[in-house]
Amino acid sequence: MNALLRLLARGRLWVDALPWGWMLLFFAAPFALIAGVSLSTSELSIPPYIWPLREEGGSWQFLPDLSSYERLWDEVLALLSAGGELEYLGAYGNALLLAALTTLGCLLAGYPFAWRIARAGEQWRNTLLLLVMLPFWTSFLLRVFAWMGLLDSSEVGLVNQLLLGLGLVDEPLQLLYNRGAVLIGMIYSYLPFMVLPLYANLVKLDQRLLEAARDLGASGWTTFVHVTLPLSRRGIVAGSMLVFIPAVGEFVIPDLLGGGGVMLIGRKIWDDFGPNQDWPMAAAVAVVMVAVLVVPIITLYHAQRDEGRRR
Amino acid sequence: MSTARHGWGSTAWMLFVYAFLYLPLVCLVVFSFTAGEITTQLSGLSLRWYEALFSDAEIGAAVLLSLRIAALAATTAVIIGTAAALVLVHWPALRGNQLLAGLTTAPMVLPDVVIGLALVLLFTHPWMQWLGGRGVTAIWIAHTTLCTAYVSIVVQSRLAEMDRSLEEAALDLGCLPAKVFFVVTAPVIAPALAAGWLLAFTLSMDDFVLAAMLSSPGSTTLPVLIFARLHHGLKPEINALATMIVLVVSTVVFGAHLASSRARRRRLAAAAAARAEPA
Amino acid sequence: MEAAAAGQGTGFLRVEGVSKRYGQTLAVDDISLSITKNEIFALLGSSGCGKSTLLRMIAGFETPSAGRIVLDGEDMTRVSPHHRPTNMMFQSYALFPHLTVRENVAFGLRQIRPALPRGTIDARVDALLDLVQLRPLATRKPSELSGGQQQRVALARSLAREPKLLLLDEPLSALDKKIRQRTQLELVELIRRVGVTCIMVTHDQEEAMAMADRIGIMSPHGTLLQVGAPGEVYEHPRTRYIAGFVGETNLFEGRFESGRLACPGLPQPLALPAGTATPEGTPAWLSVRPERITLHGSDPGEQAGNRIAGRVGGIAYLGSHSIIQVEIGGGRTVTTDHAAGALAQRTPATGEAVWVAWPPENGVVLTQ
Numbered sequence: 001m002n003a004l005l006r007l008l009a010r011g012r013l014w015v016d017a018l019p020w021g022w023m024l025l026f027f028a029a030p031f032a033l034i035a036g037v038s039l040s041t042s043e044l045s046i047p048p049y050i051w052p053l054r055e056e057g058g059s060w061q062f063l064p065d066l067s068s069y070e071r072l073w074d075e076v077l078a079l080l081s082a083g084g085e086l087e088y089l090g091a092y093g094n095a096l097l098l099a100a101l102t103t104l105g106c107l108l109a110g111y112p113f114a115w116r117i118a119r120a121g122e123q124w125r126n127t128l129l130l131l132v133m134l135p136f137w138t139s140f141l142l143r144v145f146a147w148m149g150l151l152d153s154s155e156v157g158l159v160n161q162l163l164l165g166l167g168l169v170d171e172p173l174q175l176l177y178n179r180g181a182v183l184i185g186m187i188y189s190y191l192p193f194m195v196l197p198l199y200a201n202l203v204k205l206d207q208r209l210l211e212a213a214r215d216l217g218a219s220g221w222t223t224f225v226h227v228t229l230p231l232s233r234r235g236i237v238a239g240s241m242l243v244f245i246p247a248v249g250e251f252v253i254p255d256l257l258g259g260g261g262v263m264l265i266g267r268k269i270w271d272d273f274g275p276n277q278d279w280p281m282a283a284a285v286a287v288v289m290v291a292v293l294v295v296p297i298i299t300l301y302h303a304q305r306d307e308g309r310r311r
Numbered sequence: 312m313s314t315a316r317h318g319w320g321s322t323a324w325m326l327f328v329y330a331f332l333y334l335p336l337v338c339l340v341v342f343s344f345t346a347g348e349i350t351t352q353l354s355g356l357s358l359r360w361y362e363a364l365f366s367d368a369e370i371g372a373a374v375l376l377s378l379r380i381a382a383l384a385a386t387t388a389v390i391i392g393t394a395a396a397l398v399l400v401h402w403p404a405l406r407g408n409q410l411l412a413g414l415t416t417a418p419m420v421l422p423d424v425v426i427g428l429a430l431v432l433l434f435t436h437p438w439m440q441w442l443g444g445r446g447v448t449a450i451w452i453a454h455t456t457l458c459t460a461y462v463s464i465v466v467q468s469r470l471a472e473m474d475r476s477l478e479e480a481a482l483d484l485g486c487l488p489a490k491v492f493f494v495v496t497a498p499v500i501a502p503a504l505a506a507g508w509l510l511a512f513t514l515s516m517d518d519f520v521l522a523a524m525l526s527s528p529g530s531t532t533l534p535v536l537i538f539a540r541l542h543h544g545l546k547p548e549i550n551a552l553a554t555m556i557v558l559v560v561s562t563v564v565f566g567a568h569l570a571s572s573r574a575r576r577r578r579l580a581a582a583a584a585a586r587a588e589p590a
Numbered sequence: 591m592e593a594a595a596a597g598q599g600t601g602f603l604r605v606e607g608v609s610k611r612y613g614q615t616l617a618v619d620d621i622s623l624s625i626t627k628n629e630i631f632a633l634l635g636s637s638g639c640g641k642s643t644l645l646r647m648i649a650g651f652e653t654p655s656a657g658r659i660v661l662d663g664e665d666m667t668r669v670s671p672h673h674r675p676t677n678m679m680f681q682s683y684a685l686f687p688h689l690t691v692r693e694n695v696a697f698g699l700r701q702i703r704p705a706l707p708r709g710t711i712d713a714r715v716d717a718l719l720d721l722v723q724l725r726p727l728a729t730r731k732p733s734e735l736s737g738g739q740q741q742r743v744a745l746a747r748s749l750a751r752e753p754k755l756l757l758l759d760e761p762l763s764a765l766d767k768k769i770r771q772r773t774q775l776e777l778v779e780l781i782r783r784v785g786v787t788c789i790m791v792t793h794d795q796e797e798a799m800a801m802a803d804r805i806g807i808m809s810p811h812g813t814l815l816q817v818g819a820p821g822e823v824y825e826h827p828r829t830r831y832i833a834g835f836v837g838e839t840n841l842f843e844g845r846f847e848s849g850r851l852a853c854p855g856l857p858q859p860l861a862l863p864a865g866t867a868t869p870e871g872t873p874a875w876l877s878v879r880p881e882r883i884t885l886h887g888s889d890p891g892e893q894a895g896n897r898i899a900g901r902v903g904g905i906a907y908l909g910s911h912s913i914i915q916v917e918i919g920g921g922r923t924v925t926t927d928h929a930a931g932a933l934a935q936r937t938p939a940t941g942e943a944v945w946v947a948w949p950p951e952n953g954v955v956l957t958q
Contacts, residue, residue, distance in 0.1 A: 016405070019395035019459070023414040026456045030429035037432055047435040109328060116325040130568055135332050137513045137560045141537045142553040145545070146335030149342075149351040156351045158338060191332070242420070249422020252519060256541065266424045273428055273524065283432070286425045297420060301413070479651055480684035482671045484698035485751065498688040581734035 038283035039064035049279050068284035088268060088285060092292070095265040098254065099247035102186040103240050106194035109187060110239065114198035115228075118205070129199065136192045144256050147185050151175040151257070177259030185257040190247060194239040201235025234303050241300035245293055265289060336557055343550035350547045360551040369536065370552065377533040380447065381515035384454035388511040389504055391455065392462030397492075399463075400470040419460035423520035426457065431524050446527040453521045458511035465510065469503035470496075502571075602627040602787055603648070603755060608657030610643050610812075617643045619812040620657070630781060630788045632798035634836070635808030641791045642759060643812075648789065649678045649757050662754055672701075677753035681760040683744040685732035691743050692728040695719065698751040718746040721780065738769055745777070749784055756781065758790035762797055774800050795836045799824065807832050829958040833877040840883070840924050841956075842876040851876050851955075855920040860896045861950035875956045880927035882952035885914065885938065886945040895949035900924065902942045912937065916946050 040049035052064045071088070078084030086093075117128045135143065150158045153174045160172040175181060205228065213223040251266035260267075265285065272282035338351075346355030364370065395415045399408055418426055433439055434449045442448055473496070481495045482488065497504065519534040526535055540549070601624030610618040618640040625631045633641040646652045648659055650671030659666045666674055677698070685694050695718055699711045719725040722742035732740055741761070748756060761777065762770045778801050781788050792798050798805050799820040806817045809831060816828045827833040830841060842860060844853035846868040852859040853876075860876055862868065884890075890897060900918035909930070914937075916924045924946050938944055 012402075015394050016398045016402075019391050019398065019415060019463075020407075020411060022391050022456070022459070023395075023411070026430070026433070026452055027414055027418060030426075030433040033432040033436065034425075034429050047432075047437075109331075112321050112324045113328045116321040119321075126572070127568070130564060131329065132332065134561065134564060135336055137517075137564065138336065138556050139534065139537065139553065140517050141519060141534050141541065142339060142549065142556070143335045145537075145541060145549065146339045146553070150335065150338060152351060156349055158351050161351070188331070188335075191328075245420050246422050249424045251424065252538075266422060269424045269428060273431070279432070282428055286428050290421065290425060293421070297417075300420060474682055474684060476680040476682055476684035477686060479671070480678070480680055480686075481697070482651075483649060483676070483678045484747070485672050485701035486697075487672060487701075488670070495686060499686075501688075578731070578733055581730070585730070585734045585736050585739065 034283045034286055037279055038068055038287045039066065040280045040283075041065040041067070042278050042280050044277075047279065048277050065280065068281045071281070072284060072288060087263075088265070091263045091265040091268045092289070094262050095248050095250075096292075098182070098186065098250070098262075098264065099244050101183055102190055102247045103194075103244045105183060105187040106190050106243050107236065107240060110191055110194040110198060111236075114195045114235075115202055117195075118199055118202035119207075125203070129196075132192060132195055140189060141252075144185055144189070144253055147181070147188065147257060148176060151181050151184075153177065176257065177261065179258065179262065182254045182258040182262075185253045186247060186250065189253060190243045193242040193246075197238035197242060198232065198235045201232050201238070205231055237303040238300060241296050241303065245296050245300070248293060249289065336553075339550050339553040340557060343547055343554045345547050345550075348546060350545060350550055360547040361555075363546070363548045364551040364555070367548065369531075370533075370548075373531050373533040373536040376447070376530065377516050380451050380454060380532065381512045383451050384458055384515040385508045385511035387451070387455040388458035388462045389508050392459040392507060392511075393466050393504065395459065395463045396466035396470055397496075400467055415463045416460045418457045419464070423518075424524075426453070427521045427524035430456075430521070434525065444527070445525045445530075447530045449525040450522050450530060450532065453525055454511075454515040454518060457518070457521065458514050461510050461514065462507035465507045466500060466503045469500045473499055601625055602629075602662055603789070604658075604660040605644070605648070606658045606660065608644065608647060608654045608659060610640070610647060610652060611655040617812050618647070618654075621808075621812070621814045622657075623806055623814060623817060625787060625789060627787050628785055630778065630790070630801060630803045632802035632805045633789065633791045633808060634795055634798040634805050635793065636810055636835070637793055639808045639810045640812035641793075641808050644808075645678075645757055645759055645789065645791045648755070649676055650674045675751075675754040676757055677748040677751055677755075678757040678759060679744050679748045679761055681763060683732075683740045683764070685740055685743055685747070687732055690729050690731055691724060691735070692719070694732070694743055695747045695750055698747065702751070714750065718750055721749075721784070722746045737765055738773065741765065741773070745780065749786065752786075754787065756786045756788040758788065760792055761790060763792075763794070770797070771800075777801065799836070805836075807835065826954060827877065827956070830875055830877070830956050833954065833956060838880050838925060838927070839877045840880065842878070844874065844876070846870055846872050846874060855922065856898065856918075858896075860953070862955055863951045863953060866955045872957070877954045877956055878948055878952060880913065880925045881929075883924065883926045883946050883948045885916070885926055885928070886947060887938075889945055890947050894947035895952075897945055897947040898924065899943070899945050902938045902940050902944055905937065905940060907937075914938065916944060918946070 036052060037049050039052045042048060043050045050065075053060065053062050055061075056063070075084070075086050075089045079086055079089055117125060117132075120128055149156075152158070152160065153172055153176045155161065155164060155172045157172060157175060159175055160169075163169045164172065209227055209231070210223055213227050218226070249266040249269075251264050251270060254260075254262065254264055255267065269282045269285050269289075272278045272285065342350055342353060343360055344356050344358070345353045346357035346359065347353075392415070395411060398405065399412055402408070430449065430453045431445065434442060434445050442452070477495050477499060478491050481491045486494060517534060518532075519538055522532040523535050523538070526532070531539075537549070537552075603625040605621055605623050608618060608621050609616060621644060633644065635641045643652060647654050648666075650666070650669060650673075654667060657667070661675065666676075686697065689697065692715055696711050696715045699706055699714060715728075716725065719728055722745060724739060724742055724746070727735065727739065732743065735743065741764070762773055765773060774797060790798075790801065802820060804817060804819055805823050807815045807823065809815050816823060816832050818826075823832065824836055827836060833839045833841070842851065842853045842856070844851040844856075844860070846852075847859050847870070849868050850859035850861055851868075851874060862876065868874075884894070886894070889899070898918045900916040903915035903917045903923055905915075906913040911927055911929045914926045914928065916926060918924055926946060
């Protein structure tokens with residue numbers, strides 16, 4: 001009791017209560033709502049669902065409506081029996097695949113990039129980092145729009161203008177509204193999320209370890225594989241998770257650059273939330289999405305915690 | 312930067328990636344000066360699209376709204392994020408801290424759509440109508456919740472590096488515990504607070520998904536407006552907008568960078584001079 | 591026990607039975623001591639022995655798990671640090687990086703309520719800056735100062751509020767060895783001039799001996815082993831640990847036998863200082879400081895006191911003095927220390943046969 005009084009008196013309690021209060025109300029509670037709404041029935045009302053915990057027949061009852069989950073489960077069964085349409089599972093699969101490819105692309109492009117910045121002279125590093133972040137700070141929608149202009153499949157597309165002008169092709173190439181364009185756009189947008197954690201890790205790498213390896217006769221490649229790579233493992237994990245997890249729900253970039261040809265799970269949630277007004281379904285899809293992401297999230301948490309400890 | 316030491320390859324790759332990153336920006340800026348109507352063709356030079364931009368009331372309103380929300384959200388996020396950082400760094404053994412750390416950083420990592428859906432459910436709930444439902448307030452709250460995660464990380468890192476005896480020294484010299492933060496801690500972590508604010512501001516300005524899901528008539532932020540227009544075909548007016556954004560951001564960022572590096576160089580020189588003196 | 595008897599009931603600062611427990615570990619174990627006004631007291635111990643914890647309890651940053659701390663008659667045990675009339679100089683100096691030297695020193699004065707007039711604060715800051723000779727640097731920031739200058743600012747800052755008790759946490763550990771000795775004397779002089787009671791914590795026994803009026807030696811387990819003036823502690827340590835910790839010593843282990851100490855491996859039992867209690871058969875140790883032992887080329891005879899034959903092992907020539915190790919058989923070594931010019935003839939060579947000798951009163955008998 002005394003400890004509590006002292007806490008209150010010192011104002012510590014308020015400092016602790018503020019973030020707790022905010023996060024509980026505006027983050028934990030909404031997610032509890034998602035869980036609840038996923039068990040609700042869709043209804044033409046405001047809001048468009050009937051909450052599972054309600055008064056019926058004079059007493060409070062818990063009446064979950066599992067129809068949303070049933071629909072998803074049906075698809076799983078359909079997948080296993082190789083028949084039937086896989087609306088949601090297909091969308092999940094596409095999203096996971098796209099996120100994985102994006103992560104891989106960002107890693108391959110970003111690793112040597114982050115490495116080079118980390119090895120640069122100290123007075124250059126901050127400037128270089130700033131230059132990486134600068135595009136990130138200008139409107140992302142506009143940059144995606146710029147890619148639309150670059151990859152436009154008519155003769156006004158910038159790349160096409162270049163190719164036609166140089167006489168390399170006779171007709172404009174179909175560069176836009178396909179998976180390639182989407183992937184370029186995704187890698188472009190998520191690259192900083194990979195580069196920054198990688199850089200933070202690589203910059204702490206002791207150059208002398210590499211010199212020691214060379215001194216002992218290892219070639220450049222061997223040094224990389226056996227010294228640099230293992231030591232940068234945590235940065236790789238952190239960067240990959242920071243790209244993969246949000247990318248799973250991405251649908252704006254694929255919509256703009258992919259023309260909606262491939263259905264992604266983020267889009268499904270958006271459609272169910274918006275035009276379809278099927279909030280319980282949207283909520284169920286979200287729950288499953290988060291459940292699927294739990295493993296990468298925990299991996300990221302551990303990677304960040306270990307990285308922090310290493311300091 | 313000695314390329315010989317680092318190998319030709321990695322430097323070339325680095326430059327290539329930079330080119331990749333800046334290519335769209337350069338295109339946007341270049342074609343904002345076209346006299347024609349196509350956003351990817353330079354048919355003559357003119358400033359007509361800048362005129363169109365500045366007389367576009369809809370864009371003007373959206374820009375102002377976005378700026379307002381971003382400034383508010385950034386400030387709130389810094390307050391809450393710093394509070395969370397203080398708790399997590401100064402009282403690491405406090406019960407529930409792991410959960411708090413998880414809660415504060417989760418928004419950073421989950422897909423936008425999921426967070427958006429969760430918050431919409433909150434704001435459309437009958438019990439929460441006192442917040443005004445969807446709209447500007449809802450967007451502000453959503454952005455704050457998202458940005459708190461980033462601010463908390465940035466501030467935590469700086470706090471952890473800070474010498475704790477500074478705060479103890481302040482107490483020892485008679486400073487009231489409540490005052491210690493404002494008089495000693497905040498000035499010392501000021502760069503992190505500023506960085507957090509800027510980061511939050513940017514995230515808020517650029518967010519589309521949350522703003523779209525929580526929007527109501529009259530609360531159209533800039534990204535929402537741009538997205539809507541994107542589907543209707545666009546004029547180079549949009550390039551002019553992009554160029555203005557690039558201009559403002561570059562000026563602020565490089566201005567701050569130059570100022571801080573000049574200040575740092577001055578301090579280092581003074582410190583070196585002091586060390587050369589006899590003690 | 592001498593520690594407990596050190597002025598209970600009197601004393602400007604009284605630490606009474608103070609312990610500090612962290613979970614299962616006892617960092618500070620039932621310590622009692624008494625500091626008189628205007629005394630400079632040093633808490634000496636190895637790293638992790640709990641001396642800093644004790645200091646922090648006196649400053650108010652930790653609360654004792656048991657015991658009381660009484661300063662000038664007032665019970666301070668649970669008083670918050672910002673209400674205590676103590677001020678601390680931190681090991682890292684903890685100078686506020688965003689404030690100038692002047693603002694750093696003035697900080698404590700600005701916290702006083704009701705607020706002191708600006709002129710009073712400025713005058714006091716000026717006086718303090720003059721005291722530490724840093725007035726010309728008043729407008730600099732801490733990052734623009736050398737280590738020694740920072741230390742002086744930290745000292746001035748901690749004296750600003752005229753505390754009843756000044757606490758120094760390893761005050762010289764951050765300084766280079768050469769500057770340390772000069773600073774030791776300067777620091778003592780400053781503290782005396784200001785006339786403030788002072789407790790310092792250090793692991794450096796030379797520092798404690800040079801600066802303090804009295805030293806309190808702590809064991810690695812958080813207990814207080816001995817309190818006394820430097821000379822007292824050096825010449826009459828109460829335990830083997832203290833004898834070995836404060837300076838160097840030679841320890842001979844044996845049993846009392848007819849008023850002497852019979853040590854295994856030594857041809858003759860050692861003669862002891864007059865008046866030592868020697869209960870027959872009790873195990874004991876004899877501590878002899880290296881500088882109390884003389885070297886002889888041949889057997890110096892009965893009048894030299896205790897004599898042991900041996901061979902020169904290692905010689906360390908240190909300029910102002912030399913340390914010579916003498917192997918006396920059975921794998922044991924006696925360390926001797928000779929001031930330059932004290933060796934009667936030339937320096938002996940390694941392997942040479944020599945005799946070490948000392949009069950009985952040069953040894954100290956230890957039963958712990």
